[in-house]
Amino acid sequence: MGPDPATCSVTVGFTTRQGARHATRGQSYRNTVVSLRVEEAVGSCAVEDIADDEVHDCVGASVLDLLGHPNPAIRTAALDAYLAHARPHHLTATKSVTVGPGSSLAKSMARAQAVVDLLDPVPGDHVLVVGVVNSLLHHLRERGASYAACDLKGGTTEWGEPVTTDAESALDGCDLVLASGMTVGNGTFEPLLARAVAAGVPVVLFAQTAAAILPWFIGSGVRAVSAEPYPFFWLDGGPTTIHHHTERPSC
Incomplete structure (x- = not known):
């Protein structure tokens, strides 16, 4: 390859x-x-x-x-x-998206909107969010979707909702999974993907970690990947780029 x-x-x-x-x-x-x-x-x-x-x-x-x-x-x-x-990424992505310049919050919200657009939930969908980013949760709420928030650090969301630490047990009853590439680094990606595949629940990933690795799983339980290679949006107030992959790279 x-x-x-x-x-x-x-x-x-x-x-x-x-x-x-x-x-x-x-x-x-x-x-x-x-x-x-x-x-x-x-x-x-x-x-x-x-x-x-x-x-x-x-x-x-x-x-x-x-x-x-x-x-x-x-x-x-x-x-x-x-x-x-x-x-x-610029040669293999389905689409590249520019996150425009702005404050850290403005860029976080813009990046999150692009990720949720790729997920494309419909009102009433229940989404398992693995790797809690409050800007993502905001846009899911705006789209009329509910969610189960999961993060190994636990805690609560910006709205005071409890964050579970067990993604696999939270999958029951979910229509979609939106997971961070950080699951690759902490060893939870493969069991989560296997559980989602067994349950027939599509997985969409937003990835700074393993941004070029995860598109290779498209078609094997992963529906799409929002890949964000270095430099990440939070490092620079200027424009940055994320790449949306909806097809597996060719060998």
């Missing part, structure tokens, strides 16, 4: 640590993301934490070597970078 991974080297490795609280919002959140660069492409994986030396040690290593790395976040970021290089 691309060049020999033994000949593709990681030239840059870095970690992004971010905290955010949008104006007028009552909640804050933090993200830590590992990113590796292969040629022009950057692959990423969210983590709880990681030592800088572990990331820096990836520089100069081949993708093939890193696919055997003991840390799943490193493996994911390396594969993500390789696939983004082999099958660039």
